Amino acid sequence: MNALTVEIHDVTPALAPEIGEIYDALREAGIERPTLLVVPAYLDARGHSWDLRAYNNMAHWLRQRQAEGCDIIQHGLTHRAAAPPPPGLRNSFMHHVFSRGLAEFAHLDGVEARARLVVGRNILEACGLHSEGFIAPAWQQSPAAIAALRDLGFRFTAFFGHVQALSSSPSSALSPPSSSASLREAGEAMPPPLRTPALTFDAANALIDYGKRAVMWLREQWGRTRPLLRVALHPADVRGRRPLDHIVRRIRLLARERRVVSYGQWFAAAEREVVRDAA
Template identity: 30%
Template structure:
């Protein structure tokens, strides 16, 4: 395992965490822990597809993950695109074909985005859980969503290509390593693409491995990300997204006392 001084980091996240997906999330958690006990960032959807029920068993599961050192981040509020109709073929493809209509924050007004962020923050606060980060569903975030997010007081947000600091630092380019699972052909192609991308990012300051509940359904994908995780841990320090954000802001983005920023 790299030392704490090593600047190459790895963030592993599990998307779409909700009661409806928890069984598959548990399978992913077990697959990761079979390789190593690393801190994870769980991307939680408070009212996934409109289901806002309070379920004590689910809260206990998430509280247990916090106690183990994982982070809980906000991943939208309902994980459904309920914004106005797309205005171009490109928007239609991104919002309703590529993402299957789950890019919740792709086209919201600033006011509506702020309302949903507030609902998400309230959901966390009611449980006494810390919240520092936001990841838009399908990594789609429109202008209104960006404005609301920058006024939210949260520490960071991530899109597919970048790790964004919401206050006073430039983003870090860190394309996510993510699998496709729509069909066997797509899964095989994505495994190869992830392998190539991992090689290309070997010297990057941050690598991001993003897992989705449906990844647990394909044994070859599970074996692939386990091997990938093992290889990344040989030279990277695992951290939650919040921990990486604090490290980057404290040690890299902000100059030391007496140092002149150029």
């Protein structure tokens, strides 16, 4: 099955107008159940925390979308790095240029990662929302954060170039975690990652916009042979050069060739293929 996920990232009350505009544009394009990456307590540039529990309208809207079949994915806790990156040119570039200080989980140790994951999960659950997976802000997370995800029973995570099940088989990735021992404590290895590109387009100016469109076109061509392709939309896509219209056109074309799925549907289909191949 050639599949496509259509994802709205950075879902938070702080960016509700932009999220609504993206959602409506996708509905007009025939995408009725996009995947929603929810930030439980978004921290804006002024230091204000947008704890979802304090915003009933957004929480209600998300519960409605969840009831309709949209995937709810936990997307960090605050979506803002709490400290400068470790020394090094690559770390500096990724922090200041690629993620612009928003890669919250990129360099966390296990204790801090686990604490943020638990608080974020508790906020979502208090709002009546359930997340099977976790995708870190800017697709960046430390090895310690990945270990914490497994300990806490998350089923999957995703990066800029691949999707990672956190258990050894699609079936166990969809079933409840053991109450007696975590997957990592039990010594269960993770399966190989599924190489699949994420396409993302937000751009601050025309030069970046057209350059990014070219890069994403190349990534799309690479992804044509992959069973899963991902398109990530961000609130910034409705600002500046407004690449939203371009993204929606790309989604319309991709949806002619691929089935739009949630991550849950993708892993369920993978499980069926494993069972069929083993028969």
